[in-house]
Amino acid sequence: MPGVSRVLLTGNIAPDEAGRCLLRPAVLAVWPHRRNRRDTREQRRETGTEMNIVVCVKQVPDTWSEKKLSSEDNTLDRGATDPVMNEMDEYAVEEALRIRETHGGEVTVLSMGPDATKETIRKALSMGVDKAIHVLDDALHGSDALATSRVLAAALARVEGADLVVLGSESSDARMSVVPAMLAERLGMPQLTFAKEVTVDGGSVTIKRLTDEGYQVVEASLPAVVSVVEKINEPRYPSFKGIMAAKKKPVDTTSLADLGIESADVGLDGSWSSVESFQTAPPRQAGTVVKDEGEGAAKLADFLATKKFI
Amino acid sequence: MAEVLVLVDHADGVVRKVTLELLTLARRLGEPSAVLIGSEDAGGVYEKARDTLAEHGAVKVYVADDPQLSSYLVAPTAEVLAALVSRASPAAVLLPSTAEGKEIAGRLAVKTGSGLLTDATDVTADGGAVRAEQQVFGGSTIVTSTVVTGTPIITVRPNSTAPEQAPAAATREDVTVELSELARGARITDRVVEEKGERPELSGAAIVVSGGRGVGSAEKFAVIEALADSLGAAVGASRAVTDAGWYPHQHQVGQTGKTVSPQLYVAAGISGAIQHRAGMQTSKTIVAINKDPEAPIFELVDFGVVGDLHQVVPALTEEVIRRKG
Numbered sequence A: 001m002p003g004v005s006r007v008l009l010t011g012n013i014a015p016d017e018a019g020r021c022l023l024r025p026a027v028l029a030v031w032p033h034r035r036n037r038r039d040t041r042e043q044r045r046e047t048g049t050e051m052n053i054v055v056c057v058k059q060v061p062d063t064w065s066e067k068k069l070s071s072e073d074n075t076l077d078r079g080a081t082d083p084v085m086n087e088m089d090e091y092a093v094e095e096a097l098r099i100r101e102t103h104g105g106e107v108t109v110l111s112m113g114p115d116a117t118k119e120t121i122r123k124a125l126s127m128g129v130d131k132a133i134h135v136l137d138d139a140l141h142g143s144d145a146l147a148t149s150r151v152l153a154a155a156l157a158r159v160e161g162a163d164l165v166v167l168g169s170e171s172s173d174a175r176m177s178v179v180p181a182m183l184a185e186r187l188g189m190p191q192l193t194f195a196k197e198v199t200v201d202g203g204s205v206t207i208k209r210l211t212d213e214g215y216q217v218v219e220a221s222l223p224a225v226v227s228v229v230e231k232i233n234e235p236r237y238p239s240f241k242g243i244m245a246a247k248k249k250p251v252d253t254t255s256l257a258d259l260g261i262e263s264a265d266v267g268l269d270g271s272w273s274s275v276e277s278f279q280t281a282p283p284r285q286a287g288t289v290v291k292d293e294g295e296g297a298a299k300l301a302d303f304l305a306t307k308k309f310i
Numbered sequence B: 001m002a003e004v005l006v007l008v009d010h011a012d013g014v015v016r017k018v019t020l021e022l023l024t025l026a027r028r029l030g031e032p033s034a035v036l037i038g039s040e041d042a043g044g045v046y047e048k049a050r051d052t053l054a055e056h057g058a059v060k061v062y063v064a065d066d067p068q069l070s071s072y073l074v075a076p077t078a079e080v081l082a083a084l085v086s087r088a089s090p091a092a093v094l095l096p097s098t099a100e101g102k103e104i105a106g107r108l109a110v111k112t113g114s115g116l117l118t119d120a121t122d123v124t125a126d127g128g129a130v131r132a133e134q135q136v137f138g139g140s141t142i143v144t145s146t147v148v149t150g151t152p153i154i155t156v157r158p159n160s161t162a163p164e165q166a167p168a169a170a171t172r173e174d175v176t177v178e179l180s181e182l183a184r185g186a187r188i189t190d191r192v193v194e195e196k197g198e199r200p201e202l203s204g205a206a207i208v209v210s211g212g213r214g215v216g217s218a219e220k221f222a223v224i225e226a227l228a229d230s231l232g233a234a235v236g237a238s239r240a241v242t243d244a245g246w247y248p249h250q251h252q253v254g255q256t257g258k259t260v261s262p263q264l265y266v267a268a269g270i271s272g273a274i275q276h277r278a279g280m281q282t283s284k285t286i287v288a289i290n291k292d293p294e295a296p297i298f299e300l301v302d303f304g305v306v307g308d309l310h311q312v313v314p315a316l317t318e319e320v321i322r323r324k325g
């Protein structure tokens, strides 16, 4: 469908007089592969199967450990915490594996982060993912969501013919919930986010998107970007066999230079927003706690009345 | 004075309170222009929304009324806003910090080559620089940030400021959009409302009443709902509750659920684990009912009752109804 390519480019140029988006290497880097990818996908569809799935995961501080900012450069002090795979991403890995189990194909895990990210990649491989891409570069330190989505988009270009990109809908450290949408924008793929159910059928994918009042049914044709919420499934634990097999699975470690991205465009320096200062919030004033001896509800109602809630 | 674009959060023209908060903040940065992206009958939507928007300072209202806009997920709204950004060169774009508001903002940031700040709890202007305050790590740290590239795109948490009136013209300006094929990638084929009754939505609610494992069962959640209804509140739940299937997932508050910041948060039968606190710690007033005096939730409360929620909550509901008369 060559028409799609033109739309993608105009879609990105139109709003920006400076043409900045068009010039972003991430988009261009992805671009040349896209048409091939569609072809391979269509071929596969004709032959009836095989999903090529990429699951993006992030290593985060364990939510049980106390987080603080480093006073040196206002970024998360990772030394102060235990790293784990972002919990929501475990659901993304599980969903990717289930789709592979139903439709056949291959799952690649993609992660960017410091050397220790290998642990998180290893975990995904132990769960059953086939191979990995690790974007490792000192210049990535302090990257914001815009830079992250850009690096992921460029790295995705290395996976030929991806049908589905799966992510967790939020990371427990940054908590912005924007990378999946940004990635869809950059890749020119439909965005199917906050999925509590994913169904792949031939060339299309349908999700149930969690909303405030219930859910929306959203559908798109492949390739597409999907983000999942917890409770979509029950992530498996790596088996002993899985852990042993993971050691032999290929991990492609790439740098920013490999991806054609300038160091200056990512990390703290490349960030389009900047933290000017931070302070510890004043601790909450200790409140009144009463023991209920029949009067608890009345006392609570008195309190709510003084605060004008009733 | 430069325009400030405010994305109107509304249900068929009924403007949600967060929009008025955004308009109030926008006046600090420039001249608010509301962006009303409508359903099939946006003309009617404008008529319905106009007075409220005018009262709260909208100088202009951009109206985009292509029925397609609401048939596809997120991308169309980002496309309309991007077109308006290049047309109006606004000082900033403000959106509600809801799941969808943040996604729209994210795509808009990519499209316009702009920096993005989400979950702001305050926005100020200081000699042309737009600053946003964010509370991170469950409210323990307050960060002040600026956007250094492009147009500042900022999502603001509901209940961050009190809406103020400031009458303005709310002049209608129609926006014609030609959606790209890309924006029509993810089609919404059905909207399922699982909610019964008239309760406010969790994300923007001024009062939230949440129940935890201490409630005991799905049936007994009725006591939480009854208290919520007496206060005109939204219902929240801990993960223990949604995991057990006692209450729907979209009501989960916390790390992997919604982040709420209401005027009043009532926690009943919730221990106050760090992951729950991450979703409610910035609430203005917090009260808790828990039978364990050592429960960590009591570290946060303005007022707490140590007792059995099955006694205290129904009694409180009666008391609220009686006092509200």
Ligand SMILES: Cc1cc2nc3c(=O)[nH]c(=O)nc-3n(C[C@H](O)[C@H](O)[C@H](O)COP(=O)(O)OP(=O)(O)OC[C@H]3O[C@@H](n4cnc5c(N)ncnc54)[C@H](O)[C@@H]3O)c2cc1C
Residues within 6 Å of the ligand: A063, A087, B211, B212, B213, B214, B215, B237, B238, B239, B240, B241, B252, B253, B254, B255, B256, B257, B258, B268, B269, B270, B271, B272, B273, B274, B275, B276, B279, B289, B290, B291, B292, B295, B307, B308, B309, B310
């Ligand atoms: C990565 C991760 C993400 C998570 N995300 C979330 C999240 O988004 N939201 C969330 O809530 N949790 C989350 N959790 C789970 C969290 O750690 C807690 O397990 C959970 O919040 C506990 O819920 P609870 O307070 O209802 O239950 P419990 O911790 O079991 O507490 C129940 C409380 O009820 C009290 N109680 C019992 N009976 C009564 C009674 N009759 N009257 C009064 N009080 C009574 C008890 O004293 C106790 O304090 C997450 C955990 C992890 C690891």
